[in-house]
Structure formats: C-alpha cells, structure tokens
Amino acid sequence: MSWQNHLRVVLVHARNSLNIGAAARAMLNFGFSSLWLVKPYDVAFRAARSAVGAAEVLEKARVTSDLGEALGEASLIVGTSGVESRSQHHVQRSLPEGSHAIRTHLESRQAALVFGSEKHGLSNRDLSFCDWVVSIPTHENCPSMNLGQAVAVCCYELARHAKPVPALQTPASATAEQRDRIVETLLPILERSGFLRPDARRSQTEKIRRLVSRLRLAPADARMVQAMIRQVHWKLDHP
Amino acid sequence: MSWQNHLRVVLVHARNSLNIGAAARAMLNFGFSSLWLVKPYDVAFRAARSAVGAAEVLEKARVTSDLGEALGEASLIVGTSGVESRSQHHVQRSLPEGSHAIRTHLESRQAALVFGSEKHGLSNRDLSFCDWVVSIPTHENCPSMNLGQAVAVCCYELARHAKPVPALQTPASATAEQRDRIVETLLPILERSGFLRPDARRSQTEKIRRLVSRLRLAPADARMVQAMIRQVHWKLDHP
Numbered sequence: 009m010s011w012q013n014h015l016r017v018v019l020v021h022a023r024n025s026l027n028i029g030a031a032a033r034a035m036l037n038f039g040f041s042s043l044w045l046v047k048p049y050d051v052a053f054r055a056a057r058s059a060v061g062a063a064e065v066l067e068k069a070r071v072t073s074d075l076g077e078a079l080g081e082a083s084l085i086v087g088t089s090g091v092e093s094r095s096q097h098h099v100q101r102s103l104p105e106g107s108h109a110i111r112t113h114l115e116s117r118q119a120a121l122v123f124g125s126e127k128h129g130l131s132n133r134d135l136s137f138c139d140w141v142v143s144i145p146t147h148e149n150c151p152s153m154n155l156g157q158a159v160a161v162c163c164y165e166l167a168r169h170a171k172p173v174p175a176l177q178t179p180a181s182a183t184a185e186q187r188d189r190i191v192e193t194l195l196p197i198l199e200r201s202g203f204l205r206p207d208a209r210r211s212q213t214e215k216i217r218r219l220v221s222r223l224r225l226a227p228a229d230a231r232m233v234q235a236m237i238r239q240v241h242w243k244l245d246h247p
Numbered sequence: 248m249s250w251q252n253h254l255r256v257v258l259v260h261a262r263n264s265l266n267i268g269a270a271a272r273a274m275l276n277f278g279f280s281s282l283w284l285v286k287p288y289d290v291a292f293r294a295a296r297s298a299v300g301a302a303e304v305l306e307k308a309r310v311t312s313d314l315g316e317a318l319g320e321a322s323l324i325v326g327t328s329g330v331e332s333r334s335q336h337h338v339q340r341s342l343p344e345g346s347h348a349i350r351t352h353l354e355s356r357q358a359a360l361v362f363g364s365e366k367h368g369l370s371n372r373d374l375s376f377c378d379w380v381v382s383i384p385t386h387e388n389c390p391s392m393n394l395g396q397a398v399a400v401c402c403y404e405l406a407r408h409a410k411p412v413p414a415l416q417t418p419a420s421a422t423a424e425q426r427d428r429i430v431e432t433l434l435p436i437l438e439r440s441g442f443l444r445p446d447a448r449r450s451q452t453e454k455i456r457r458l459v460s461r462l463r464l465a466p467a468d469a470r471m472v473q474a475m476i477r478q479v480h481w482k483l484d485h486p
Contacts, residue, residue, distance in 0.1 A: 030393060033392075033396070034392070034396055036386065036388065037385045037389050037391075037392050039388070144276075145406065145407075146276045147275065147276060149278070150275040150276050150303075151276070153272075154269060154272055154273070156396065157395065157396055157399040160392075160399055160400055161400055161403045164383065164400045164403070165403075167384065167386075168343050168384075198475060198478070198479075201482035203474065219471060219472075222468065223462050223464075225462075232454070236437060239440040240436060240437075240442070240479060242440065243440035244482065244486075
C-alpha cells in the first residue's frame with residue numbers, strides 16, 4: 009500500500025460544487041484518493057459528482073454528518089487555516105514546515121487533512137479534533153485561498169517529498185574542433201561583409217572565438233550553426 | 248521593488264473564465280500581480296474580469312496577440328508542461344528542482360512563467376521562446392492539472408522560497424526582446440541564402456528560435472551577434 013493511501017482529505021461544510029470537483033481532481037493529480045465530505049451542501053455534491061476529471065475520487069467519496077467518523081483511523085489530524093486563524097489554542101505550522109511531519113507519518117500510519125468551508129473555515133469545534141494546524145503562507149494583502157487551490161497546494165507539498173529529485177544532467181557541448189570550425193567558417197564572411205576591421209582583425213578574431221566558446225553549443229547545435237554559416241557563405245559567392 | 252514584481256505570469260490561449268479568475272486569485276495569494284494574456288478567448292476574459300477576489304490583478308492584466316510582447320523584458324522564460332510533454336527539445340526540470348533557479352533570477356531580474364491552454368498546452372512555437380520547461384510532478388494516473396490549480400501550485404512553490412535565497416551566480420542573459428531581434432534579423436538572411444526551405448520554413452524558424460534561446464547569450468554578446476548579422480545583411484544587399 010503506497011503512502012498516499014494513508015491520507016484522508018476531509019472537507020467540512022463545502023458549499024461549492026466546483027471547489028469539491030477541483031479538490032478531487034487535485035487529489036488525483038498527486039496520487040491521493042480518499043475524500044470525505046462532512047455535511048456538504050447537497051446540491052453542490054451532486055453537481056460535483058457529475059463533473060469530469062475526478063470521477064474516480066468522487067465516486068468513492070464518503071459523506072457523513074460526523075467529523076469524527078470522517079477521521080476514522082487517522083492518528084495524525086491536521087487542520088488547515090488561513091493566516092489569521094482563530095485557533096489560538098493550536099500549534100500552527102506553515103505548510104512547508106509542517107509537511108515533513110505529515111509525510112513522515114503517512115509512511116506507515118493514517119493521517120487526515122481537514123479543510124473548512126469556503127466562507128468560515130474550520131469552527132472551534134472542528135479544530136478541537138486537530139493535533140495542530142497548518143497554514144499556507146499567503147500574502148497579507150490577499151491571505152484567503154480558494155478551497156480547490158488550497159487542496160491542490162497541500163497535496164502538491166506532500167507529494168513534493170515523494171520522489172528523490174533527479175540529478176541535473178549537464179548537456180554535452182561541442183568539441184574544441186567543432187568550435188574552431190565555426191570560427192574558421194565565420195571569419196571570411198565577417199571579413200567580406202566589413203565586420204572585421206583590418207586594423208583590429210586580431211583582437212576581433214579573439215573576441216569572436218571567446219564568444220563561440222561561451223555559447224557552449226551542444227554538438228547538434230554546433231552542426232546547425234555551421235550549416236547556416238556555410239549557406240550564407242555560398243550566397244555571398246553567388247549573389 | 249519586491250522580487251514578486253519581477254515575475255510575469257503569461258497565459259496563452261486561456262479559454263475558461265473560471266481558470267483565468269482562479270489564476271489571478273492565486274497570484275494575489277502569493278504576492279504576484281503581473282498577468283499577461285496572449286489571445287485569450289474573449290468571452291472568458293470578460294467573464295473573468297467580473298469575478299470577485301482577484302479584481303486587482305485582472306484589472307491590470309494586459310492582453311496581446313503576441314507572445315513576444317507579453318514576455319517583454321524577461322531574461323528568463325520558463326514554459327510549463329504536463330509530465331508527458333511534447334518538448335523533447337527542451338531541458339525539463341521538475342517544479343521543486345527548477346523553482347530555485349527562477350527564484351534566484353527574480354531577485355534582481357525579470358522572468359516569465361508561461362502556461363498553455365487548458366486543452367492543448369503550449370505549442371511548439373510557444374515553447375521555442377522558452378529557456379527551459381518546468382513540470383509539476385503529478386501522478387501518472389492523472390497527470391494533467393487544472394490551469395488555475397497549476398498556477399496556484401507554481402506561485403506557491405516560488406513563494407515557498409520567501410526568504411532571499413543564497414545567490415547562485417547566474418550570468419545576465421539577453422532579454423526576450425533582444426533574442427527576438429536576433430531571430431528576426433537572421434531569418435531574411437537564411438531565407439535568401441537558401442538555408443530556409445519553403446516547405447519547412449515554420450519548423451525551421453522554431454528550431455532557430457530554440458537555438459537562440461539555448462545560447463543564453465549575455466547582453467553584450469547578443470549585441471555583438473546582432474551587429475555581425477546586420478553587417479552580413481548589408482553585404483548581401485551590396486554584392
């Protein structure tokens with residue numbers, strides 16, 4: 009069983025079908041599938057079920073009127089809140105800071121992430137079920153996030169710890185010989201066109217050579233540049 | 248000027264008003280405000296403007312039919328793509344991996360983050376403007392994210408590095424405008440010399456644009472390359 013299956017996403021009093029659908033879609037995007045809805049607005053839930061893109065999650069979604077039931081076997085319960093939260097009683101952690109603890113817990117045990125309604129967030133009662141509260145570090149001018157987007161950001165942050173980051177591949181670059189060939193093909197063109205000034209030919213040539221080195225052309229790019237230059241050369245010979 | 252003001256979020260061919268509104272809201276949540284729309288679906292944009300919660304961003308949003316104009320002074324241009332991207336030609340980084348480079352760049356210079364349409368993503372032509380491509384590491388069973396949520400996740404990830412990140416010394420590079428000028432000056436020469444084939448003009452143009460992006464020319468080098476090309480152009484006119 010993968011660690012993702014250990015997470016329950018719990019939406020309390022969700023009112024907007026688009027948000028429910030968006031939350032389900034985001035869960036699926038990051039490999040989560042267990043969605044619980046506590047007292048959703050009925051019409052909204054029915055509408056969300058008919059939405060595309062998240063059918064799999066919504067079909068299995070469970071509805072209850074009891075937050076306790078929705079939390080089930082979870083042994084870590086984390087509420088979510090805006091920056092200005094009413095939860096003075098709770099330890100608050102920012103999402104980047106708190107996610108590691110949730111992720112570690114999910115490795116072997118169940119956890120629940122609880123989201124409040126679009127309008128009022130989590131009530132004091134809802135919060136009383138929670139071990140601590142996580143907040144997404146939003147900007148003070150616009151702290152309140154859309155519910156669907158908040159679920160997306162939390163799921164992303166948890167999945168962020170999923171895979172080891174792949175090593176950066178540094179691309180191969182053209183050999184000295186290839187670079188040299190470019191410079192040697194380019195020089196006569198620049199000479200004929202008057203870009204190279206007779207009195208500064210040598211310093212300009214060095215400048216061009218340094219430029220070509222700095223480009224760190226990939227081998228295929230070097231061939232393409234070489235082909236362009238040759239073609240222009242041909243055109244100068246055949247006006 | 249805060250680093251957030253250095254970012255442009257560019258939506259190409261966005262079709263859905265809710266997504267445009269959601270993107271604007273998410274930007275504001277994380278302190279970003281410069282939104283550009285390239286050829287949006289008109290009705291969608293008008294509808295989005297009337298949405299609540301993101302008025303500030305949407306009122307200042309700029310509309311253009313030209314991706315180049317939307318990129319403006321950005322000297323780092325990052326495309327976004329699903330996991331299975333068509334951009335075999337581009338360096339791909341996952342979002343957690345690539346965000347550090349973007350964030351560092353934003354400390355002192357402008358960057359653009361480019362999102363494609365809900366249905367088709369970014370075209371090859373759009374991608375040819377980009378330095379590299381970032382992808383959100385989604386689950387294989389449901390890789391494609393909702394546009395508004397993708398913008399939210401990217402903005403969150405950038406703001407995650409809220410404190411100034413240690414400076415990676417990345418050299419300055421030419422702006423999108425400078426690169427564009429190089430391509431535009433080069434094309435007629437390549438056309439006249441026969442390098443561009445009439446039957447493949449478009450794909451070759453994209454190839455050349457990608458090449459110029461990959462070069463990551465320093466501003467002074469860009470001027471030098473431009474000067475060379477102009478001189479060759481003059482010579483072709485005066486055989």
